[in-house]
Each structure stands twice: as structure tokens, then as C-alpha cells.
Amino acid sequence: MPSLNDYLILSAILFTIGTAGVFVRRNLITILLSIEIMLNAVNLSFVAFGRALGTIEGQIIVFFVMTVAAAEAAVGLAIVIALFRHRESLNPDAFTALKW
Amino acid sequence: MFDFLSTNSFLIAQIGIVVVIWIALQLSAAVMVYAERKVAAYLQQRVGPTRVGYAGLLQPIADVVKLLLKEELRPAAADPILFYLAPIISATAAFAAFAVVPFGGSTTLLGLLTEPLPLHVADVNVAILVVFAITSMGVYGIVLAGWSSNSKYSLLGGLRSSAQMISYELSYGMALAAVLVLANSMSLRDIVNAQSGSLFGIPQFRWFLFFQPIGFLIFFTAGIAETNRAPFDFPEAEQELVAGYHTEYSSMSFGLFFLAEYINMVTVSAVATDLYLGGWWLPLVPESWGWLAFLAKISVLLFFYIWMRWSLPRYRYDQLMAFGWKVLLPVSVLNLIATAAGVLYFGL
Amino acid sequence: MLFYFFAALAIVASLLVIAQRNPVYSVLLLILSFGALSGLYVLLDAPFVATIQIIVYAGAIMVLFLFVVMLLNAPHEETDFDERTHPMLRPGPMRFGAVLALGLIAELAWALARSAPRSTFSNAPITSVAAIGRLLFTDYAFQFEVTSVLILVAMVGAVVMARREDHGAKR
Numbered sequence: 001m002p003s004l005n006d007y008l009i010l011s012a013i014l015f016t017i018g019t020a021g022v023f024v025r026r027n028l029i030t031i032l033l034s035i036e037i038m039l040n041a042v043n044l045s046f047v048a049f050g051r052a053l054g055t056i057e058g059q060i061i062v063f064f065v066m067t068v069a070a071a072e073a074a075v076g077l078a079i080v081i082a083l084f085r086h087r088e089s090l091n092p093d094a095f096t097a098l099k100w
Numbered sequence: 101m102f103d104f105l106s107t108n109s110f111l112i113a114q115i116g117i118v119v120v121i122w123i124a125l126q127l128s129a130a131v132m133v134y135a136e137r138k139v140a141a142y143l144q145q146r147v148g149p150t151r152v153g154y155a156g157l158l159q160p161i162a163d164v165v166k167l168l169l170k171e172e173l174r175p176a177a178a179d180p181i182l183f184y185l186a187p188i189i190s191a192t193a194a195f196a197a198f199a200v201v202p203f204g205g206s207t208t209l210l211g212l213l214t215e216p217l218p219l220h221v222a223d224v225n226v227a228i229l230v231v232f233a234i235t236s237m238g239v240y241g242i243v244l245a246g247w248s249s250n251s252k253y254s255l256l257g258g259l260r261s262s263a264q265m266i267s268y269e270l271s272y273g274m275a276l277a278a279v280l281v282l283a284n285s286m287s288l289r290d291i292v293n294a295q296s297g298s299l300f301g302i303p304q305f306r307w308f309l310f311f312q313p314i315g316f317l318i319f320f321t322a323g324i325a326e327t328n329r330a331p332f333d334f335p336e337a338e339q340e341l342v343a344g345y346h347t348e349y350s351s352m353s354f355g356l357f358f359l360a361e362y363i364n365m366v367t368v369s370a371v372a373t374d375l376y377l378g379g380w381w382l383p384l385v386p387e388s389w390g391w392l393a394f395l396a397k398i399s400v401l402l403f404f405y406i407w408m409r410w411s412l413p414r415y416r417y418d419q420l421m422a423f424g425w426k427v428l429l430p431v432s433v434l435n436l437i438a439t440a441a442g443v444l445y446f447g448l
Numbered sequence: 449m450l451f452y453f454f455a456a457l458a459i460v461a462s463l464l465v466i467a468q469r470n471p472v473y474s475v476l477l478l479i480l481s482f483g484a485l486s487g488l489y490v491l492l493d494a495p496f497v498a499t500i501q502i503i504v505y506a507g508a509i510m511v512l513f514l515f516v517v518m519l520l521n522a523p524h525e526e527t528d529f530d531e532r533t534h535p536m537l538r539p540g541p542m543r544f545g546a547v548l549a550l551g552l553i554a555e556l557a558w559a560l561a562r563s564a565p566r567s568t569f570s571n572a573p574i575t576s577v578a579a580i581g582r583l584l585f586t587d588y589a590f591q592f593e594v595t596s597v598l599i600l601v602a603m604v605g606a607v608v609m610a611r612r613e614d615h616g617a618k619r
Contacts, residue, residue: 023545236507
């Protein structure tokens, strides 16, 4: 029977996998996917806490987080499309026009 | 061995139901192949297949044997993993959606079982959402088929088809939500049992079709668009796009797409029957024979499917998308509002 | 038992997401990870969240990602140097980023290992969809409406940003 700690450890592992993806990958779409992994890890810990404390608020927060994640993914992908049109590349290192 | 059978008889019956549904779905696909060709033939004033077996009844078997014996081709530039995964996803989603659809009351198999066995695979209390979720997984089969074939027609057909499917999913969901308002539960078995009251003195006739005719039309239209059937089958039309997303598929992979399309039709008809046509309730039919009434209603809806395919011209792609977003979605939202208002003020 | 299966599936799928070169495979593996998470939600007595996870995340957001990947014909990461060397060995920011990721893992593992005694779950109240709906429309109604405005803003923003800019030249 898994305890709350097991779910939290799983959520932490998934969160760090997402963060590692954001740091290490050089492809804009994969970076967005890693952000989605992070959001999902957070959703999991919300639902786990909601269950452990016996309230339903955990699921309500997850509802809102999912909605915001959907909106953010849509806008993020629109930005990626606009950037790709400009530079024909999905490598974030290609967008260095404002660097000193 | 009989001792094992009698103590675990419920488990064996459950497994039996799963196997029965699986076989029944495949047989229904075979029957649909035959029915489509015959009905299309009579609509076009010819007779259709008559040579294989009596009146062509063994034609589906001939078709399956032909498909099995064909050579399995894969374009050299196609991604092998995705190319073979796509029909598997399509077929799996089509079969899996039937796991939460109840198709009868309960049966005791003519006295063999100690307690009545309800006729479904699983009764989840969020069954409507599960059906919706699994049908939205079916989009992936199509879009991956289009992409992995690495050919222009396939990619265009795959993208258009999946865009069409996700657009019509919205109206599909809104129509579902309106039924939810009427029935106060998401479990399909509860929704069907809520339609077992009496209407105008006729028992077992309180179908939601009479409370929501527009909702039924919206659901069925969205269902036709979801399964990529005419008049919404532009993405796989022979005259326009070679064969759309399954251009490069042959033999059993194509057979799997074919199978998935027919089983999706059966699933949409089954869910429509459960939601609007009263499921297995029919006046003057006892509940234990309800599954026959269910089969009859599904057959009527499938006949409508075939009839519409061979009578109506097909929508052009931009007309199709405009219809889905600008006509069907506002109408379904208004239907939901009207239903909610009706339940609030008339206490239905 | 099922928890360990779903947890292992989620972790393996997420690791493969960030390790894959081909973005299409990454998206499909992420869908698999979402499916595993959905199973975990069912184990946590949250069937509504489980199904809307599949409908919203795996069924809509990932389709959007897949469309963008396919329409942009997204190339995987360029330069043979990137493909041949391990992230820890690449120069500069990437090595720093990989070190930071490892540091974060170590920190979280330490923090969780020394926390409170393992608390098992209490008996949950009936989590029905009706209860969620009731709360959403009474206590959290304002947040609900604000979310709908947020989605509208995001929709308009996405359409405007992804539009082609040559309308002026065509007159």
C-alpha cells in the first residue's frame, strides 16, 4: 500500500526529469515538453495531498492547473512557430540577436 | 475441474463477456462490410455481391482472406515503428471504447449462474468521459499514419482528418453534457436506467430522444464526422486525395484501419443508443431480452450511416470545418443551455 | 503493486522523452507518461482527474504538439558535435545545467528522505464528480470564470502570433 511519501518522491523525480530536460535539451519543442512534465509532476503531488488530507480541493486545483497548462502550451507553440518562421531553426542558441 | 468452474463461475462469466464482446465486434465489422455493399447496391438499383455463398453472404470472408494473403508493403522512407504502430493504435482505441458501454440488463445465462451477471465489461461511474477519452485517442492512429508514410497525400490526409476529428469532438462533448444534465449521472448504465420510465402511458419509453431531438442530431452528426464517414469523409475520399492517410498501407495494416473504422461506427451507434434511444428498453420487451432490442437499435443507426454515405455528396474540407465550428458548436452550446433551463424550470 | 508499475512506466517514459532525438518520438513517449499518470490518479481515487488528464493533456495538448512538430517538419538537434557528446561533456552552459539538474535531484532526495514518518492514506470521502462541480460553481466560481477569460486570451494570442505577416503586401 503506497504511502503519501511514495507519491511525493515520484513527483519529485518527475519534476527533476522535467527540469533536466529544460536545462539540457537544445530543441524548443522538447523544452516545452519538459515543462509539461514538470506541470504533471506538480499535478500528481496536488492530487496525492488532496487524497491524504481527505479534501477534494486537490482535484480542483489540478483542474485549474490543467487549464492554464493548455493555454500556456498553445501560446508557447504559437511563439515557436513564429520563431521558426523567422530563423528556420528550433535551436534556442540560434536566437542570439540581442546578446552583447 | 467442475469444482473450479463453479466456485469461480462469476470470474469465468466476466472473462466470457470480454471474449464475447471482442468476437461480436469483429463479427459486426464483417456484417457491416456485407451490409454496406448490399445496401449500397440496392440504393443504386443493382444487386451487389451474389456469387460467394448464398446471396453473397460469405463475401466478408472472401474479403478477409484476400486481405490476409496480400503482400505487406512499406515505403522505404517510412518510419517502421510508427508505420506499424498507427493501425494498432486505431484498432485498439476502437475496441477499447466498448469496454464501458453496457448492452443489456443482466442475465443469468438461463439459470447457470447463481447471481445475475450485468451485461457490460465494466461499469465506471465516469463512463461518458472514458468513452470520450478513448475516442480522442483514436486521432493518434490517423495522424501517425499520415506522418509515418512519408508521402504528400498521406500527410495532408492525416492532418486534415485529425483536425476534423478534434473539431467535431467539441460538439460531441457538448451533446454529451446535455444528456448529463438530464440524467444526473455519468455512468452509462444509470443513464439508460433513467430512460426506463413511462412516457404518455407507454412503459419503458422515456427516451431522451424525445426530450432532446436536436441533441441527438448533433451527437449523430458529430459521430459521423468523428468516424470519417460520408458526407464528412473528404480526408479519405478516393476522388480527391487518393486514399488519404491510408494510401501507403496494404494487406492487414489496411485491414486494421478498415476494421477500426467500422468498429468506431458501431461504438458511436452503441453510445448514441445508450444515451438517446433508451439503450435496451423497449415497450413490451422484458429486460432479460433487452440486448436484442439494443442490437436492433444499433442496426437501425448503422443503416442510417450506410444510407447517408451513398446518398449525400461530400463536404469540401473548408465547408466541413466551417460547419463544425460555426454551425454545430453554437447549436450544441444553445442546446446545452436550453436543456439546463428546461431541467431547472420544468423539473424534468 | 500497481503503483510501482505505473510509477516505473512514468519515470521511464519521461526519461526517454528528454533523451530522444526525434521530437515525434518524444511526444508519443510523453503521451505514454500521461497515461501512466492517469493510472496513478485512478489509484488515488480521482477518476474525474484521470479522465480529464487523458482528454485534455493526452488528447488535445499533445495533438497540438504533434501538429506543430509535423507542420514545422521539426529537425532534431543539429551539429554532429551535439549528437556525439554526452551533455555532461559539452562546454559551457550545458554542463552547468546538467550539474544543476543533478544537484536538484540530490537535494530533493535528501529532503524527502528525512521527512515525517510514512503516513498512509485515510479513508477518503466519496469523491464524486458532482462534488467537484458543486465546489467549482460555488466556492471557486470566480476562479472558474477567470480561467475561461484566460483561455479566450490564450486563443486570441495564439492565433495572432502564428499568423503570417504578409497581409499588407498583398493589397
